[in-house]
Amino acid sequence: MPYQTVKGGVCAPAGFLASAVSAGIKNPDAERLDLALIYSEHPCVSSGTFTTNRVKAAPVRVSHAHLRNNEIRAIIANSGNANACTGIKGLEDARTMANCVAKPLKIRRREVGVCSTGVIGLRMPMERITPHGQDLVDKLKPNNGTKVAKAIMTSDTRHKELAITTQINGKEVTIGACVKGAGMICPSMATMLCFVTTDAKVSRNCLELCLLEAVEASFNRITIDGDMSTNDTVLALANGAAGGSRIQRNTKGCRQFRDALEWVLTNLAKDIVRDGERVTKFVTVEVKNARTYLDAKKVAEAVAKSQLVKASWNGNDPNWGRIIHAVGYSRAPIREELIDIYYEDLPACIGGLVADTPLDKLREIAREARFKIVVDLNLGKSDYTIYTSDLSPEYIDFNRSEYAYWNQARKEGMVE
């Protein structure tokens, strides 16, 4: 453990407050936290990364716009409705969400980030949200981080948060974060929400670079089902409460901050995979010695996304034939006769041919809840690692139908 973990999630860094309420966004009769607010007592520098899906949810567009010319210092987030494919009214709704906390906080609307996650295509039930604006602000406390992590859950089975402290430039700084995500998870900004808070006094330049690099090494390296969502967002707020001189880009302090942030986000990314919908395995796919970084990435993604490979993992089957077939269609240059495939340290395939490891030894590894597949291309010097899961019959069953919910939503007038 290279860092000291601490409690508190997004409220662990100094000067961050949070609150969450049960607004009944998906179901007015259910009592569960589904609307949350994060607020920094001090002004922040801020940064964000967003889905690369060309169909972008309204809150993604609004948060992106707010970040472009402003520093945000508050985030309002909800689960139960994605506010995606909702057109101009959806944009108005997202702005109204920001406004309903900006007013009681006495800050500008543009200082508030907005994030939503849930069903696509339904209007936000604004009449259940705006009345809670004042309430959210009144309930702000410095120990409510976990409530935020809970309020953004959808098909997640557990809340996911992490906070660490580390020394940068002689000051103790704290980084806290929470994430949600369990389905529609795919590299290129995995389908998820993540909020990062820190009291480190970093420049905006430094924060932007560190966030991009940390997301590339963490959330962009996980895949559960290969489906990229419309709502993926990571927002990072740094309020400088730790003091000291400002950490500038391209300094040792900036690199230390990047490493710490990457460690936090990588651990949360792995948590997302472990909590993937109906997932039974956590599999690390390590591609070694590709000609280029992009080749290694293509091979790792082809293996990690193959339905047949993932089905075999679900069946505890050390089926290297399916792995090499995915390597072959990855479009990366490979030489079949040079490919080695390992389950942990045991060779299943050497030089493109079956290895002589006893099958029951490989089977023992494939039975584990977490194991590593190594694909050595023996062509160059580039490596890439991806974190993924099996694919279970239960996943398909779980995702067969949202019809009943839609039917109910129509009756309630959420569809116009």
Add this chain to the structure above:
Amino acid sequence: MPYQTVKGGVCAPAGFLASAVSAGIKNPDAERLDLALIYSEHPCVSSGTFTTNRVKAAPVRVSHAHLRNNEIRAIIANSGNANACTGIKGLEDARTMANCVAKPLKIRRREVGVCSTGVIGLRMPMERITPHGQDLVDKLKPNNGTKVAKAIMTSDTRHKELAITTQINGKEVTIGACVKGAGMICPSMATMLCFVTTDAKVSRNCLELCLLEAVEASFNRITIDGDMSTNDTVLALANGAAGGSRIQRNTKGCRQFRDALEWVLTNLAKDIVRDGERVTKFVTVEVKNARTYLDAKKVAEAVAKSQLVKASWNGNDPNWGRIIHAVGYSRAPIREELIDIYYEDLPACIGGLVADTPLDKLREIAREARFKIVVDLNLGKSDYTIYTSDLSPEYIDFNRSEYAYWNQARKEGMVE
């Protein structure tokens, strides 16, 4: 029906003989056809298309080499073992397979195409194959087409063959074909075997062009699970027995032949989807008015391959939100606010927003065993259609494990 269908499959065209035997390739104790031979009494012009997977099975390499400088007039094919990832010995085995029928046929080895389908990574049990060479030749008959179609089945639940007659340049010509394929099905030469025979007197140039275009319009437009196999092969033999002058490239006759071939292969491609592993739906995805042909293709493939879209089809769920989210990540240029999505003729989404079609009307369509999804991008003039299936929990379950079979194979010494 633009063409007259006839019986006989690959034996329907004049001058083609076939045979099949039970060689026990996968299981010596099971009595099922698994080794087949097609032979033309006359010399042929020939052509083939092969998997674009960079991991290529030995028979793919051997058939490709034979076709490069020769005309093949016979095909030996087996199910139960793919002879893939078997190295130099696998190449020797594939050549030996060609040889074991070439000798009794008194033709050169290079006039024989070789095709295998089944498990990856296991040596071919040659001792169960070569003794059948003479037998296959002795049993050649002009009415054994269906036996070939049966002998190449793996997880297929039924054999798939088709033959038609048509008039070209005043001569009646016949085209026959059979295919196999039910899993590892993905565009770019779907995971399958297909043998085409015809008595049309076509030039090699004409046959090559027609085959490429017909495959592009048929097998390259189907996807079941997005996994591209190592063994995909289409072989076409034209023996000219119908007589007349030779049909040259870029003539009306060549276009007529191409149209007829495309019709046969498209129907067989659709048959493959209908018989996909644990498939319950046949879905046509039609993308309209994209900016370019490639954009339309990207969108169609993203929708047809999305696990979440396919799971919703399995659940009879008219979930257009998942369709538009796949359109968004297809990497084709789109404008969200212009996208219309239809189930058959009924709009589910107009201008990127939910349409007012009653949900139960859409549900009725999604319940059908076959339906069409239309995605109208309203951006340009290019269309693309793809044929695909749902994804069922049973598919994953079916593909969980080949372990028991491998274990048995090791005991029998098929792994060295």
